[in-house]
Amino acid sequence: MKSKIFLFECLVGLVLTASSAKVVCGDDFQQTCEAAAKGVPSESITYKGQDGWMYSGSELRHLASGRFFASPPKDPQTNPIPAIVDFNDQLKKLGVKLIFVPVPPKATVYPEGISSKFSPDAAYAALREFYGILKDKGVETLDLHGIFIAAKKPGQELYCRQDSHWSPYACEIAAKAIAAVILLEPWVQAIPKKQFQSENKELELTGDLWESLGDKTIPKEKILSRLITGTETIDAGSPVLLIGDSHALVFHAGGDMLAEKSGLVDQLAYEMGFPVDLLAVRGSGATSVRINLYRKSKQAGWLNHVKVIVWCLSARDFTEASGGWRKTPVESGK
Structure with a gap:
């Protein structure tokens, strides 16, 4: 019942977002982000916005690229679409479901820190179109933007004002949305809770x-964070594997990842009622994490128990990924 209710809330959020959008051209937002990116000091990664909001220069550069997918790039290995589709197709052949979960850029949920004239809907137009392309190619893409807009509330923000990552609250909301998809799978009923x-x-x-x-x-x-305790949230034998960039590590891994037991993997385990396996990297989550998955697959039968892979990474990686977007095999020898 909880999953159905949350799915309904997600749909309501999408409708409300579309109906309340200001009429502002996406090109204007693109140009504003380009100007902001140029305002980042050479020795820094930070754009200091309004009302305490800070944004990463790489995110602003990505948003300044607008409809980056409109024409093929000169270097095919910087095109995210073939690599994402190929990864999905390989997993399908192995009987593994992929849920692709890009993290919306902070400036598309809180554009007011850059300029008050933009609505979140106008700021997000290009990425929404891009995810439509992925869905048309068979990639199950969970677009969190409308869900996040519906979840916005004073005093509990979805992104850190002073960090390039989402907040523990966003991890909680994202976990509810991901769990709502996974808990519909028939095999879930047999998993010990x-x-x-x-x-x-x-x-x-x-x-x-x-x-x-x-x-x-x-x-x-x-x-404020929701700390998950009681039992371990990580299990190497879990049917659900979370892969990704530092958004899959922040508030879980501690140290430079800010805290422990409050990250996406912890919230996802809590929402589903069983632990999750984790394979994540601190850098770009585009290619390197898939290479790590391939290396793991050299262990005989390593993927046999996996039924769902959740791939979570920053949307800015579509244009800012340091290692590009190479196709990689999922299994050794493939």
Whole structure:
């Protein structure tokens, strides 16, 4: 029942987003992001926006590219579409379901930190079109943007103001949406359920954008997180494997990933009632994580128990991925 309710909430959010959009041209937003990206100091990764919002230069450069998919790039290995479709097709042949979960850029959910004249809908137009292309090619793509807009509320933001990652609250909302898809699978009923507990905890962050800005007079950000405890959220034998970039590690891995037990993998385990396996990298989640998956596959039968792979990465990787978008085999010898 919880899954059906959340799916309904997601649909309502999408309708509300579409109906309340300001009439502002996406090209204007693209140009604004381009100007903002040029305003990032050469020694920094941070654009200092309005009302305490900070944005990464790489995200702004991506948004400045607009409809990046409109014409094939000169280097085929920088085109994300063939690599994503090929990965999905390989997994289908192995009987594994792929759920592709790109993280919306912060500036498309909170554009007001750059300019108050843009609505989130106008800021997101190009990416929405891109995900339509992926869906037409058979890739199950979970577009979180409308879900995030519906979940916005004062005092609990979906992105860190001073870090380039989403917030624990966004991890929670994303996990609900992903779980709503997975829990519809018939095999889920046979999975033994675990007893997880949750508690709210306030965190003070040393965000990467705050550090890069270099202005220590700005107070550090404080946010609320939902800490998942009671039993382990990671299990190498889980039928669900989460792969991705640092968005799959933040608030889970600790250290430079800011906290533990509050990340996407923890929230997903809590929402589904059973642990998840994790394979993630701190850099780009475009190619390197798929290479790591291939290396793992050299262990005999490693993928045999996997029924769903959730691939979560920053949307900016579509144009900013350091290693490009190469096709990689899923299994050794393929």
